[in-house]
Amino acid sequence: MQELIECKNISKTYGKKPALKNVSFSLPLRGVFALIGRNGAGKTTLIKILSTLLEPTSGTAEIGKINIVKNPAEIRKSIAVLSQEAKAVNWLTPRQQIFIYLLYRGMGINEAKMKTEEVIKTFKIGKNADIVNSRLSGGIKRKVLIAMVISTGSKILFLDEPTIGLDPIAREELWYILRRLKKTHFIFLTTHYLNEAEALADNIGIFDEGRLVQIGTLQELRKNINYQYSIYVQESRISLKSLKRYGKVVKGIDNKLQLLVDQKNADLLSKRFIQQKIRFSINPISLEDIFYYFTKKQILEESYE
Amino acid sequence: MSNIFSKIYASVLVTAVYAMKNYPTMVISSLLTPFSLLIFVILISKGALLDIAIIGAILSTMISSGIVLQIDLSHLKNDFKMQDMIVSSPTSAFIYIFGMSISELVYNLPTFAILISLAVFFVHIPLVPILTIILVMCMSFAFSTSLGFLISTFSSDMMQSWTFSGILTILLTTISPIYYPITYIPLPFRYVAYLSPTTYAAEIAQNALGSLKLPLSTLIINWIVLIALSAIILVIAIKKNRWREK
Structure with a gap:
């Protein structure tokens, strides 16, 4: 045993x-x-x-x-x-x-x-x-x-x-x-x-x-987490409000937003960002993302709150 | 057995052998304290207190071991967190403190070598009083190191440790007549000296030297106080020390 x-x-x-x-x-x-x-x-x-x-x-x-x-x-x-x-x-x-x-x-x-x-x-x-x-x-x-x-x-x-x-x-x-x-x-x-x-x-x-x-x-x-991808968007045209409905925003700092999304919204947002020529990166969620998710911590600059 | 020896040897290496090997000035520093007072008392008394002062210096070194032990243990515990590593190892509190106490004796070996040589030349007494003095010194050493260990487990930083050290120095070596007979202290203040357990040890040693004539009843009381205090402090140190935090 x-x-x-x-x-x-x-x-x-x-x-x-x-x-x-x-x-x-x-x-x-x-x-x-x-x-x-x-x-x-x-x-x-x-x-x-x-x-x-x-x-x-x-x-x-x-x-x-x-x-x-x-x-x-x-x-x-x-x-x-x-x-x-x-x-x-x-x-x-x-x-x-x-x-x-x-x-x-x-x-x-x-x-x-x-x-x-x-x-x-x-x-x-x-x-x-x-x-x-x-x-x-x-x-x-x-x-x-x-x-x-x-x-x-x-x-x-x-x-x-x-x-x-x-x-x-x-x-x-x-x-x-x-x-x-x-x-x-x-x-x-x-x-x-x-x-x-x-x-x-x-x-x-x-x-x-x-x-x-x-x-x-x-x-x-x-x-154990509902999201599979982490998206970084570096674009001042994108507002926090417009992203919230797609997933969980964990960071908003220096004009850079990070949100956790599921497979479906990852596809949707990727297509949208490509169409709008918005710089972004997408990765499978990391331990850091999981950590932020489970400790319910958000890093948001005042301008985003 | 070799297991226990290794653990005691480790303590001797940490605070005595390696400390002196890596920082040789520590040897000079360890010699200065007992000799400065010894020379001072001999000069002031024009040599009349030579034997008491030499025995007093040895006794003082034994007692100071407890004070230094308290500082060493606090330093290792609070600044290096070494005690944490020892607590979580197979070394018990008793073996650790025993090893560290022995290390204080080893650290003072150069001092003892000189003082004992002086005693051989200048203090001439029969065997029984010598044994009595050795016994008193062992009791004082056990008492001061137990007290030093107990206090060190309660100190949380070096500032606290220095404060405890100051109080212990006054209690154990300043107010007690170690280098001279208690009769040299004016009467109303003499009673203050009895607040210090080392006064009883000093009186027994001075009686054995023949420089103080104590009635048998006083001698017995002195022994009882010394043994009882040593036992009480030892028991408290074993029971109440903060080896494993609560």
Whole structure:
């Protein structure tokens, strides 16, 4: 039987302020689960609860049949966590940082040394490995922390916004590593980069104001939305009002309107724009479109409102 | 067992070995505090308080370990979020704090080496008082590090941590007569010194040195206070620390 990660009605309040509201889901413990949402949506709170850093106010969760609320010590043997706000310790070098973390994980000295060297090689941080972290760039320090978490060999990884501060090449390199890892690991990641979730995730969760509003594969999320296409129109002759009846307008900024439409209206509008020689582009809906749809967010300049 | 050793060794590396290796000026800084007061007391007393001051400096270094531990733990917890990574790992709060406490001793090894050499030359007492002094020092160390850990789990940023550190310094090392006998403090103010648990430790050590003659009843009370306070703080630190956030 496939092992699962299961959340059952998890809620969390800070004082009187609710951060999570009855979050429930069940996923196989394999592949990448990406949680997307706006700042303050509750992503970090959920990751903190699942990685045993924080107790929920109510509800429970199990990872591979281990109740993480009642028995956190048991699950800690199998997980490794990169917090969103984690920083490389200033006075350590990357080699020292990775080595000490592996010791904290309970590895013997020789094994920790070996794993440290392996991960330094995998992440190509050899030339910076003996420079104190305080002298390294933010991106390299972030890379060191990711390397440190992955070097543990834990089969369940919680990565809270892991690629913040990484340059595009470093991000691609990490994606490559995560794609390889996801065949044998479960990676729970939160991200603000929707292309990252699209590129890596087997399952995606959309979080909004403490609620999990959607969960599923990208294809499943696409099916749950009434629109199949996203149209961008860059033309001052087109008014927001005239487009509203064709679909859902999600953006109106810099004379550029974006609306989500179904197959029929996509055909209709395409023909109309071609006839009227209006510049437009049409694409199948992306995760970004789905995100805007489910979080019911519109970006509209005052002139459009 | 090697598993536990690895975890303790990790703490020793983080705040002692690697810190001193990468920033050697930290060694000089660790030496300055106990020696500045030691020299000051010896000069003022024209050498009369030499033995008390040397033992006081060792005791003070042990107690200061708890204060420094509080700052180190807060720094690692709040600024680097390292404690989050440890909490979610197989390392328990007890092993972490034990390792970090040992690391404070390792960090102070150069200081201890010099102070113990001075003690060998200038403090001549029989074996039993030496053992008593060692025991008092161990109790003071356990007390101050437990207190340091407890407080660090409640601090949310470095400003708070520095404030706690200031209060602890006054409570544990300033108002208590560590470098000189309590009789040097004028009477109405002497009672204030008893607010500090380290005063009881200092009195027991000074009694063992022979520079203070305490009645047996006072000596017993001092031991009871020291043991009880250490036990209470240790229990509170274990039960009430904020290892896993609520």
